Amino acid sequence: MTTAINIKSASTNIVNLPVLEISKLAVGYRGSEGFQRVVHEVSLLVRPGEVVALVGESGSGKTTTAQAVIGVLAENGQLESGVVRLNGTDIAGWSQKQLDTIRGRKISLIPQDPTSSLNPVKTIGAQVAEVLQIHRQGSRAEIDARVIELLARVGLSQPELRARQYPHELSGGMRQRVLIAIAVALRPALIIADEPTSALDVTVQKRILDLIDELRREYGTAVLLVTHDLGVAADRANHIVVLKGGRIHEQGPTAEVLASPRSEYTRKLLADAPSLGKARIARTRSPRVSGSDDAIVVGNLVQDFSIGGRRDVFRAVDGVSFTVQRGTTHAIVGESGSGKTTTARSIVGFQRPTSGRIIVEGIDVTNLRGESLRRFRKTIQLVYQNPFASLDPRQTIFQIVEEPLLNFDPLPREDRARKVQAILERVGLPQPVLTRRPHALSGGQRQRVAIARALVLDPQVLVLDEAVSALDVTVQAQILALLNELQQALGLTYLFISHDLAVVRQISDTVSVLHNGRQVDGGPVEDVFQRPGSAYTRELIGAIPGQRNADRH
């Protein structure tokens, strides 16, 4: 705070005046263990029309910083010290009442999760109109007209209809467009975009980010972009600020940070980010790959679900075929609703396919019933997406990993303990975690536990359903390396379900691209990436963030 310079007197040159100037910001939360500071001495500048990306992993304090700027910290959060200047005025000490006069008008927010960021019981039109009403922008008729105009501007078809609809009637991408319409409605000087596309499919992500870019240029609004994705930051920001543990590790112009990172941490982030195309997992193929035996054969798989009435069926998977060689990784890629998880569930035997053929390790899965189906689970195991929800919080890690053993051929207690310990060592977990419960472990450690639980039965095939999607990039890189190492040591076959093409390119040998239940592309992964066989695959590849600057260099 000693650096408080009188910006006002120097503000004759409006162009040079930063829209946002944060100086030595400190934010903390009151918890059960007293007050804990999570943001330390953060200082940054956002100039008019500029995009500044706040990059960091979970717990880095990036969202807390953004929330502190706009004054929407959680109830137990507190802005301890520091200066937050908006257009030269320090708003750090302002009351909520004072902040109400500038929020929405001078500074606005594009939130993270479009599904929960709109009031479910109010119409879209009313929610867009609200920001105009609060700041008294004209008569009712004028506001209604402006709402339609805004909805049309953010690219929503039939804006009059949309205004009358409720949030649940719109897709995630459409809802994010509505939230953008709210954020730009009064042409604020600064928009805080807090992970605006993390919950969206990759092609939708690209369109939304393009829209934000376009509106930013049109209105001259500056954007503080909070993101965990270095690829997104690389594509969209003029300036990158790297946060870790609540402190700034590095900041500078995007090209500089990407080309010659100064801090060790930034270098690691860049190396681990799959989308920047720099990360490559050293894959030395095991010799068995050359053999021609197939671990999984899927032929013309069709899966229908009945909806509502007796005759209405929804075809979730429509004629998917592929084979996976033993000891290799096959990826199923697609956006939400593409049928990739449904395909995986049919292969594991959770549901009977409507038609088609599934053979796993020589076993015809479609004919399995009762006990033979249960036995089949020893051959194939699943690792789920969310390492927080897929482990029973009341069990110790030992119990979690031991449980599958109890379900099959009974082993003496000492043998089970030996097996559990061996597999935990195999996945790189220290012995002391055996007695802990999941909540005491980090996300990466939990996913290692989930992998250990799947491997303890010595399966031949592992189905990884978005198994690394919820993890931070550095942790993600570690888990991918672990999976690669396990595959080579144990000769495992992986079926890797993912929406993330960059990760798929890193880890898999062959790939099937699914779109609306149909297989639109397939084959060896480099072939598909180099010579995509369908327009949809090309669009998917084009939407991977982090390519713009790579092209520029």
Next chain:
Amino acid sequence: MSRYVIGRIGQAALVLWAAFTVSFVLLQALPGDAILIKFLNPELGLGPEQIADIRASYAVDSPLLVQYLHTVANFLMGNFGYSIHAGVPVGDLILANLSPTLWLSTLGFLLSLVLAITIAALSALSPFSWLRSFIQSIPALFISTPVFWLGILLIQVFSFQLKLIPIINPGPWQALILPVVTLAVPISAPLAQILMRNIDHVLTEPFVAVARAKGASHRGVLWRHVAKNAVLPTLTIGGILFGELLAGAVVTEAVFGLNGLGGLTQRSVNDQDIAVLQAIVVFSAAAFVLINLTVDLLYPVFDPRLRVRQGAVA
């Protein structure tokens, strides 16, 4: 939509039939005999033959199944039988006792709504956290207050000490004031608790942060965004509480000497007046079913997400 309504009405009919049958079996299984309780009284001086005649006139010795089918048929035609004890049609008996209960429960429920909403609103609007935790502890006090004690306390204070409400021959409205308050206080507690919990929950939803980011004040957010979302889950519990009230508030009616369904139930249990009890059970079940049906049909009105029956989403 109409198919949904028909389905719900079918379910309601099924529930009513089940309530009738279960209560029929249970009441038949009761030890004791209403006719013997009334007519074996030595003062009446009836001989065994005469009692046997009476028993025959009530058809109490015919097989259970015949009695059951007979009663079902009568109920369907709106004939609820005769009270053994009072000797009048059960329908008349219930109608006579219905009006005080209806008034008492409706007014009591409305007052409890007002109390609950006031407590929840005060808690949400209180600027200090100590004040809020104090307000949030009020429902716990309300729910642990015994009804008979509260009733007697209110009579003591308002009738005997302050002499505001006459205890002897009060007007029809004056007579209702204290019982309504007595009834409303404990009912308001669960409603207030659920409301406050919902408000706290909704306040943490991302759409509230978005509303704040639009520049909406705390008060504006509570009114425009939180209120409706927080009230929705209380509809169900509100319906259940109101249904319980309609079945009669035994203790409150006893304390204030009101002739409602609660008192009638109590007397009929003492007299083992099975016909009356059977009708009361069916009436209470019908009230419950009707209220729940109303609540179910109201939900789509308040919550647009329930208006369209959505198919499976892949």
